[in-house]
Amino acid sequence: MQPEEEKELVKTIVKVSRYTIYITLIAVACMAITIVSLFNNGSGTTASPKANEGAATTSVTAPSSPLAAAGTTPRAIPADAWKAPDESTIPAGKAGDMIRYGKELLVHTSQYFGPQGSVAHITNGMNCQNCHLAGGTKLFGNDYAGFIASYPKMSGRSGKVEPASERIAECFERSLAGKVPDTSKKEIQSILAYMKWIGKDVKKGQKLFGSATEKLAFMDGAADPIKGKAVFTMKCQSCHGNNGEGMLAADKKSYTNPPLWGKHSYNDGAGMYRLTNLAGFVKNNMPFGATYESPQLTDEEAWNVAAFINTQPRPHKDQHNDWKDLKKKPIDFPFGPYADAFSEKQHKLGPFKPIKDAQKELTVKKS
Numbered sequence: 001m002q003p004e005e006e007k008e009l010v011k012t013i014v015k016v017s018r019y020t021i022y023i024t025l026i027a028v029a030c031m032a033i034t035i036v037s038l039f040n041n042g043s044g045t046t047a048s049p050k051a052n053e054g055a056a057t058t059s060v061t062a063p064s065s066p067l068a069a070a071g072t073t074p075r076a077i078p079a080d081a082w083k084a085p086d087e088s089t090i091p092a093g094k095a096g097d098m099i100r101y102g103k104e105l106l107v108h109t110s111q112y113f114g115p116q117g118s119v120a121h122i123t124n125g126m127n128c129q130n131c132h133l134a135g136g137t138k139l140f141g142n143d144y145a146g147f148i149a150s151y152p153k154m155s156g157r158s159g160k161v162e163p164a165s166e167r168i169a170e171c172f173e174r175s176l177a178g179k180v181p182d183t184s185k186k187e188i189q190s191i192l193a194y195m196k197w198i199g200k201d202v203k204k205g206q207k208l209f210g211s212a213t214e215k216l217a218f219m220d221g222a223a224d225p226i227k228g229k230a231v232f233t234m235k236c237q238s239c240h241g242n243n244g245e246g247m248l249a250a251d252k253k254s255y256t257n258p259p260l261w262g263k264h265s266y267n268d269g270a271g272m273y274r275l276t277n278l279a280g281f282v283k284n285n286m287p288f289g290a291t292y293e294s295p296q297l298t299d300e301e302a303w304n305v306a307a308f309i310n311t312q313p314r315p316h317k318d319q320h321n322d323w324k325d326l327k328k329k330p331i332d333f334p335f336g337p338y339a340d341a342f343s344e345k346q347h348k349l350g351p352f353k354p355i356k357d358a359q360k361e362l363t364v365k366k367s
Contacts, residue, residue, distance in 0.1 A: 069296040077293060081209040082145045084137035084198055095193070098186075102194025103135050105187055109176065110254035112187065117253075119187060123178035124265065124315075130258040131175055131272060133285060136198060139210025140284035140292050144195045146211050149202045156328040158321075164192060174270040177263075177315045210292065213280035216299050218356070222349045223275060228308030231301045235287045236260075244312055261312035269317035274332045275348065278306040307349050310334075327362050331355040 090096045105112055106128040112119040114126075133141030151164035158166075165183040168191060172178050181188060202208065232244075239257040240246055246259030259265040272278050283295055283302035290296040297305070323329040326339035334348035340358045347355065 071298045072295045075293055075295075077139065078209050081139060082143075082202070082211075084143075084145075085200065090197065098190045098193040099197045100194075101186075102190035102192070105191055106132065106194065107135055108254065113172075113176070113178070113181065114253060120181060122181060123172060123176035124263070125253070125255060126176055126258050126264070126266070127254060128171065128176075130255070131266075131281070136195070138285070140212075140214045140280065142212060142281065143210065144198045146199055146202050146206065146208050148192070148196045148199045149204045149206065156325070157323055159324045164195070168192070174317060175266045175272065177265070177267040177270075177317075213277050214284055214292070215276060216279050216283060216302060218353045219300060219303055219350060220353075221351050222346065223279070223303040223307035225304070225308040225311045225349075228301075228304035228306065231297070231305040232308050235297065235301075236305065239288060244309065260309050261314045263315060265314050267315035267317045268334070269319050269322075273310055273314075273334070274330060275303070275306050275310060275350070276330075276332045276352070278310060279303045282306055303350075310348070327359070331359060 090099050109123065109127040109129070110125045111117065113121070113123045115121055115124075117123070129135060131142050132144065136142065136144035136147075147167075148164055151167065152161050154160070155162045155167075165188055168188055169180040169183055172180055183189075232240075240260050241257075243262070244260040244265070245262055246255045246264065247257040248254075249256045255264075266272050272281065279299075279302045282305060283297060283299065284290065284292045287296055319335055323333065326337060329338060331352050332347060332350075334344055336344050336347075338347065339362055340355060342355050342358070
């Protein structure tokens with residue numbers, strides 16, 4: 001081989017070696033990045049749904065469930081927050097049987113009172129538990145903690161003092177879009193027994209963290225059903241159906257996931273038809289897996305999706321006898337007349353702050 005050829009061969013070998021080294025270094029760097037990424041996903045804060053199956057949904061410290069979604073803020077539940085009694089404390093005998101039957105009726109209401117109910121056919125097929133989550137034990141899930149302790153009480157809606165049984169009857173008429181059952185019969189008395197057991201340690205007038213639904217801060221403007229439809233499509237449609245029709249159980253007697261509008265949903269006299277109630281409920285419980293500690297929607301998303309849901313068609317209930325004292329009418333009650341000059345649309349969708357301010361002025365003048 002000639003000297004010139006040898007020089008060219010050496011140059012070629014050097015170039016090939018240099019490129020090989022570069023490629024090797026790049027490959028090593030990519031592998032390192034992949035390993036670090038896998039490690040962070042395995043030991044970090046975002047867990048898959050399977051990893052959290054069966055995990056507790058409440059905590060007194062930092063949340064152990066998946067972190068709050070982007071744009072939301074993780075929150076902690078106070079250490080002294082109400083907790084439902086353990087079912088092992090249900091007494092034996094007839095009293096215990098009534099408590100257990102009461103819970104069964106609330107969890108599987110449609111099996112007993114739905115269109116194919118074994119006791120009567122007087123409701124729309126939803127269960128009480130659809131709005132009172134975990135048998136009425138979940139904080140900000142319309143729990144029953146202080147229910148019995150607050151009755152009998154004056155109802156602003158009816159304008160009279162009501163016993164607890166009357167309030168349950170109203171739920172059958174409104175949230176279950178049905179008829180009132182006989183409150184003296186075993187079923188309603190069993191529901192009352194369960195509720196009494198749930199709130200056995202709660203005193204009248206006691207302030208409880210997490211009761212009813214959270215009252216979200218008012219938005220500056222009205223809630224937007226169009227924006228809410230986008231939230232529904234992304235976050236709710238997979239469980240509640242393209243048309244809010246819900247998901248029927250295999251037996252076709254009840255709903256695995258309840259309808260959010262339509263003839264089998266709550267009517268426009270239900271508490272959930274008031275936007276402040278539905279928005280707070282959605283914020284802390286929806287989509288499935290959301291909690292007070294780890295919400296998955298921002299406040300604005302909760303307001304907007306609630307507005308979308310409550311502008312869809314549903315059964316109507318005559319409410320002309322409700323709220324005779326117009327000054328006590330809730331700011332989000334969507335049917336007039338009102339003591340103020342705001343429209344029905346604003347009372348339904350907001351903005352609510354001007355209405356609240358006007359209501360305060362009316363109260364001051366009255367006093």
